[in-house]
Each structure stands twice: as structure tokens, then as C-alpha cells.
Amino acid sequence: MGRKEREERRKEQAKLRRRAEKHMGKRSSQETREIDDLEARIAAGAPPPGTNPLALDAPAAGSGAYAGARTFEELPLSAATRAALKQAKFTQLTAIQRAALPHALAGRDVLGAAKTGSGKTLCFLIPGGWSQISWGPAHSSGSGGARGPLVELLFRRRWGKLDGLGALVLTPTRELAMQIFDELVKVGRRHEISAGLLIGGKKVSEEATRVASLNVLIATPGRLLQHMDETPGFDASGLQMLVLDEADRILDLGFAATLDAIIANLPRARQTLLFSATQTKSVRDLARLSLDHPDNHMVGPQQNRPGHSWTGPGK
Numbered sequence: 001m002g003r004k005e006r007e008e009r010r011k012e013q014a015k016l017r018r019r020a021e022k023h024m025g026k027r028s029s030q031e032t033r034e035i036d037d038l039e040a041r042i043a044a045g046a047p048p049p050g051t052n053p054l055a056l057d058a059p060a061a062g063s064g065a066y067a068g069a070r071t072f073e074e075l076p077l078s079a080a081t082r083a084a085l086k087q088a089k090f091t092q093l094t095a096i097q098r099a100a101l102p103h104a105l106a107g108r109d110v111l112g113a114a115k116t117g118s119g120k121t122l123c124f125l126i127p128g129g130w131s132q133i134s135w136g137p138a139h140s141s142g143s144g145g146a147r148g149p150l151v152e153l154l155f156r157r158r159w160g161k162l163d164g165l166g167a168l169v170l171t172p173t174r175e176l177a178m179q180i181f182d183e184l185v186k187v188g189r190r191h192e193i194s195a196g197l198l199i200g201g202k203k204v205s206e207e208a209t210r211v212a213s214l215n216v217l218i219a220t221p222g223r224l225l226q227h228m229d230e231t232p233g234f235d236a237s238g239l240q241m242l243v244l245d246e247a248d249r250i251l252d253l254g255f256a257a258t259l260d261a262i263i264a265n266l267p268r269a270r271q272t273l274l275f276s277a278t279q280t281k282s283v284r285d286l287a288r289l290s291l292d293h294p295d296n297h298m299v300g301p302q303q304n305r306p307g308h309s310w311t312g313p314g315k
């Protein structure tokens with residue numbers, strides 16, 4: 001390449017860099033305004049702890065309160081998440097979503113009574129929050145700019161690719177993990193986060209190569225503990241959110257000791273969402289171990305006051 005060509009190339013690269021910086025600056029100031037607005041709406045409108053949003057027919061008019069919301073539009077969600085929900089044709093909240101999302105969005109721990117098929121997956125996928133991520137099983141190279149829906153928390157915290165593991169979802173079976181992953185892709189397609197599955201069926205070493213670069217892990221407990229023990233560079237020290245999905249089934253499958261070991265390795269300052277169809281003694285023990293003041297955080301259609309026992313909701 002001659003001197004003139006090199007000079008032209010250098011100028012072209014400088015032009016592209018200036019354009020990218022301008023775009024990033026614009027984007028980040030728009031994002032900052034949006035995040036500030038969401039934080040303000042949540043601070044002003046969050047339901048008091050321990051109250052049941054299902055007891056309300058609608059949000060109190062003119063108050064800024066969002067408990068009682070019946071549609072996703074009424075909740076303080078980022079524009080990217082609202083657009084993805086619309087694209088997936090999700091408009092009305094199911095009962096468990098009406099009960100859990102207002103508290104979860106406010107950053108509170110949640111102990112949710114939710115049966116299979118009640119729509120609980122969106123209760124935990126939405127409250128997180130991200131930016132800049134790619135998607136794919138930990139054992140694949142799958143990617144493709146999307147911003148995820150455990151989205152809101154990490155989005156508001158400006159979580160990015162270099163921030164490491166931000167959210168962990170534990171679920172009893174591979175099939176459930178894959179369903180959750182599909183749902184995450186659906187509602188997170190406009191955010192950019194890296195999400196992966198740790199579910200076995202592949203060599204641990206294959207999963208291990210990508211694990212350190214993922215922001216969201218959806219995992220079965222045995223496989224996750226194996227990575228915690230064996231994968232160099234596995235680091236959960238920045239974890240913002242832990243989700244225990246179908247906790248009663250996880251315990252029925254004999255994973256109590258595995259869960260205890262996982263939780264002992266996670267930072268305490270995090271948000272935890274625990275969903276279970278039944279409230280057995282072992283679920284209550286797990287709630288005590290993993291949640292901050294679990295009695296204040298029970299949600300579900302049967303919930304009327306803190307400490308009230310619950311049963312699973314229908315749709």
C-alpha cells in the first residue's frame with residue numbers, strides 16, 4: 001500500500017471512529033435520561049413492601065403508583081423491553097405477573113407462588129436489566145445483538161459485556177432451562193446481553209470456554225456447581241440477581257445440598273426471586289436461607305398480608 005493510500009485509509013478510519021463516538025455519546029445520553037426517568041418512576045410509584053398488588057383493580061389515578069397494573073404498558077419498563085413485549089404480543093399481565101412484577105421491579109426479593117404455565121418466567125426475566133449482549137448456549141458460539149429482559153435491573157445498572165455474570169437462573173430440568181432461554185430471547189431481543197445455558201449434555205470443558213463471558217446463566221443446579229468447582233475464571237462475585245425457579249421441584253429432585261453450596265458461594269447483596277408451586281418445609285428453609293426477610297415478600301393470588309400462606313395461582 002502506497003503512502004497516499006495509507007493516508008486515505010487513516011482519514012477514513014478516523015471519520016468512522018468520530019461517527020461511532022458521536023453515536024455512542026447520543027445513545028448513552030438518551031439511555032441516561034431513560035434510566036433516570038425509570039428510577040424516578042419506581043421510587044415514586046413502588047408498592048409498599050408486603051402489600052398485595054392483586055388487591056387493587058387498577059393503579060391509583062394521578063399518584064404515579066404502578067401496583068394494580070393490568071398491562072405491561074402501565075409498568076415502568078424500558079422502551080426496548082416494552083417494544084419486545086409488544087412484538088411478542090404480550091399485553092395483559094397474568095395473575096402472578098400482576099402480583100410479583102411491581103415488587104420485583106422495585107428491586108425487592110420475591111417469594112412467588114406460581115404453578116407451571118402461570119407466566120412466572122416473565123416475572124423474573126423482566127426485572128433484571130442489561131445492555132449490549134449476545135445470545136447463545138454456553139456451549140455454542142451463538143450471538144446476535146440483543147438486549148435481554150432479566151433486563152430492567154441490569155439495564156438500569158448499565159451492565160455491559162465486560163461486567164461478567166449479572167444474573168443466574170436455577171431451574172430443575174434441562175427442558176425448563178431451554179424454555180426459559182427461548183422466552184428470554186423473545187422478550188430480550190432489543191437489548192444486548194450475553195446469555196447462556198449450563199445444563200449438561202455437553203462436555204463441561206466446552207461450556208467452560210464461554211462461561212466467563214456471559215452475563216446471564218440459565219442452569220440446572222448440578223451442572224452449575226460443577227462449573228463453580230472446576231471452571232477456572234468462573235466468577236459470580238458481581239451477581240446482581242438470583243432466580244430459583246420451581247424451587248419445590250429442585251428440592252424434590254434431591255438438590256438441597258447442591259443449592260446450599262451454590263448459595264454459599266454467591267454474594268449476599270443481590271436480589272433473589274424464588275418461585276414455587278407449593279410451600280413445603282424445605283421450600284421455607286430455602287427461602288430463609290436465600291431471601292432477605294422472606295415473610296415480607298410473598299406474592300400470589302392468595303396473599304393478603306405478610307406471612308399469609310399461599311397457594312399457586314392460575315393464569
Ligand SMILES: Nc1ncnc2c1ncn2[C@@H]1O[C@H](COP(=O)(O)OP(=O)(O)OP(=O)(O)O)[C@@H](O)[C@H]1O
Binds near residue numbers: 091092115119176
Ligand atoms: N402476559 C402474558 N401474555 C400472554 N402470554 C403469556 C404471558 N406471560 C406468559 N405467557 C406465555 O404463557 C406460556 C406459559 O408461561 P411461562 O412459561 O412463563 O409459565 P411458567 O409459569 O413459567 O411455566 P413453566 O413452569 O412451564 O415454565 C408461555 O408460552 C408464555 O410465552
